[in-house]
Each structure stands twice: as C-alpha cells, then as structure tokens.
Amino acid sequence: MAHSTPFVRGTRKVDAVRRIAVLVALFGLCSASFAQQPPQSKPTAGPSEIKVGGAVKTPYTVTLEDLKMMPRKKLQVENPHSQKTEVYDGVPLAALLQKAGVPQGEQIRGAVMATYVLVDAADDYRVVFSLAQLDEGFMDSEVLLADTMDGAPLGAGLGPLRLIAPHDKRPARWVNMVRSITVGRVQ
Ligand SMILES: Nc1nc2c(c(=O)[nH]1)N[C@H]1C(S)=C(S)[C@@H](COP(=O)(O)O)O[C@H]1N2
Ligand SMILES: [Mo]
Numbered sequence: 765m766a767h768s769t770p771f772v773r774g775t776r777k778v779d780a781v782r783r784i785a786v787l788v789a790l791f792g793l794c795s796a797s798f799a800q801q802p803p804q805s806k807p808t809a810g811p812s813e814i815k816v817g818g819a820v821k822t823p824y825t826v827t828l829e830d831l832k833m834m835p836r837k838k839l840q841v842e843n844p845h846s847q848k849t850e851v852y853d854g855v856p857l858a859a860l861l862q863k864a865g866v867p868q869g870e871q872i873r874g875a876v877m878a879t880y881v882l883v884d885a886a887d888d889y890r891v892v893f894s895l896a897q898l899d900e901g902f903m904d905s906e907v908l909l910a911d912t913m914d915g916a917p918l919g920a921g922l923g924p925l926r927l928i929a930p931h932d933k934r935p936a937r938w939v940n941m942v943r944s945i946t947v948g949r950v951q
Pocket of ligand 2: 934935936
C-alpha cells in the first residue's frame, strides 16, 4: 500500500496531462474552424427592388424606377436624433399597400383590424405597424417609403430605401435599407 500511492499519483498526473492536451487540441480545432468562417460584415445597402407581399390580393415587386413613376410626396421632418431638418421624397406606404389590394378606409373593420404591416431591412431589423395606423381614414401617419433625402439618393447604411415615420417620437421605425413589406393578420 505504501508503495502503491506514488504509482497512483503518477497515473493521475499522466491522465491530467492527457486531458489538458485533449482540451488544448479541441480548442485549437474550434478556433481554426471559427477562423475559416467568412467575416460577418454588416450590409451597408438594401436591395434596389422590394417585395410587397404576404396576406395581400396581388403581391408585387417594386423597383426604384417604379417608385419614381408613382404619385410622390415630400416630407419635411426634424430628425429626432440629429435634430436637423431633413426633406424626404418618396411614396406613401399606404399607396404601396393599396396597389397590392390591401383593405383601406371603411374596409378596415372587424377581423381586418388585426392586420399588421411588417417592414424588414437588409440587416434583419424589423418593425411593425398596424394597417389601421397607416390608413388615412384613421390618422395621418404620413409614413413614407423614401428614396431621396435633401434631393440626393440615400447613402450607405440608409438606402436606397428608407422608411420615415415622421410622427414617432423616436426614429426606431425609420427603417434603413428596407428589404420587404409583408402584410399579416394576427390570428
Ligand atoms: N435597418 C435598420 N434600420 C434602423 C435601425 C437598425 O438597426 N437597422 N435602428 C433604428 C433605430 S433604433 C433608430 S433610433 C434609428 C437611428 O437612426 P439614425 O442613425 O439616423 O439616428 O434607425 C432605426 N432604423
Ligand atoms: Mo433607437
């Protein structure tokens, strides 16, 4: 018994060294496989055409050129972050929804009241509005899908399309790099 103790201790030491070696090897493999992943770069622009779809009669894709030919609105706003006056130009979100055959005005009642509009961006940022909130029969939300600011196309990180919700106190629903507009119904 007296001489077996150093022997056991020795085995333990060898085991511990082996365990550490295995852990070091695993760590090396893991970090090597992480290193091989492409760098996760944030997108700096959205697409130049966006889908209007979901629970709509006629889903469609709208391009930057299409937007130029639709009835347009100008919006002068005070940017709540920069506190600068900015002039945006674009197409009202309500008009884009009308084109897809979404209920409007008096048609927004009953079950339709649970309809939402999801706006999704190239960096996966998403916001929702209720359909009623975007309808002129309910309120003047003036939510605009803008393609220019102060007369120039929207730059990196913002465009080419940016949603402006001028009456929101925080610009959290000013969606940059808009990718799609999807209508849904809360069940
Ligand atoms: N695509 C996208 N849009 C976005 C965001 C985002 O993370 N991604 N952040 C929102 C939030 S929380 C704010 S406050 C404003 C910031 O706008 P600013 O950079 O012009 O101040 O953008 C909004 N739009
Ligand atoms: Mo924000």
